[in-house]
Amino acid sequence: MNNLQWIALGLLTALGGAGVTVFGKLGLEGVNSTLATTLRAVIMALVMLAVALGTGQLGALASGKVQLSGRAWLFITLAGLSGAGSWLAYFAALRVGPTAGVAALDRLSLAFIFLFSALALREPHSWRGWAGLLVLLAGVYLLASDR
Incomplete structure (x- = not known):
């Protein structure tokens, strides 16, 4: 991956993160932060599932063409748990701060x-x-x- 590519993707990440924050704050009016975070996670999971299906990655995993080691599963799980905890705290903080x-x-x-x-x-x-x-x-x- 060349420098321009990762920089462009990084800038898109920052723009998306800004959207998460601003839209998230607006969506928290009168809504429990845990519920809002859960709904956002479900929407994200559906989008990611569609992308993984559309690119054939989920099918490759299901068919055994792609295999994940125990170490990969461990760190993917830990990243998911870290992200969930982070977003629960983030949206709770946004609600009051x-x-x-x-x-x-x-x-x-x-x-x-x-x-x-x-x-x-x-x-x-x-x-x-x-x-x-x-x-x-x-x-x-x-x-x-x-x-």
């Missing part, structure tokens, strides 16, 4: 990813990366405390 502040705190996930990638995945980071982490932390603080 300022949208920009909640979103800013959510972006601390980048700081955790940066640290965990260094510690658990042994990915090296340059001084620029560490400087960027400090700028990110300062930005999150400024955005979250903007009241």
Whole structure:
């Protein structure tokens, strides 16, 4: 994958994330945050199921052409559980907190990813990366405390 491709996909991710936050906040009016998160997850699951069926990936898994190791299943499961917990907390926070502040705190996930990638995945980071982490932390603080 070339640099332009992953950058374009990353920007689409950010745009989609903004939609999740703004539409999610609007959809929480008078709705329990757990119920809203559950409904959103069902809608996402249906879309993902359609994509997996449409691209033949689900059929390949069912037929045995694609096999997942126990390790892959473990980490896919852990990622799913992490995502569910994250979104339950995120939508509960959105229901009671300022949208920009909640979103800013959510972006601390980048700081955790940066640290965990260094510690658990042994990915090296340059001084620029560490400087960027400090700028990110300062930005999150400024955005979250903007009241």
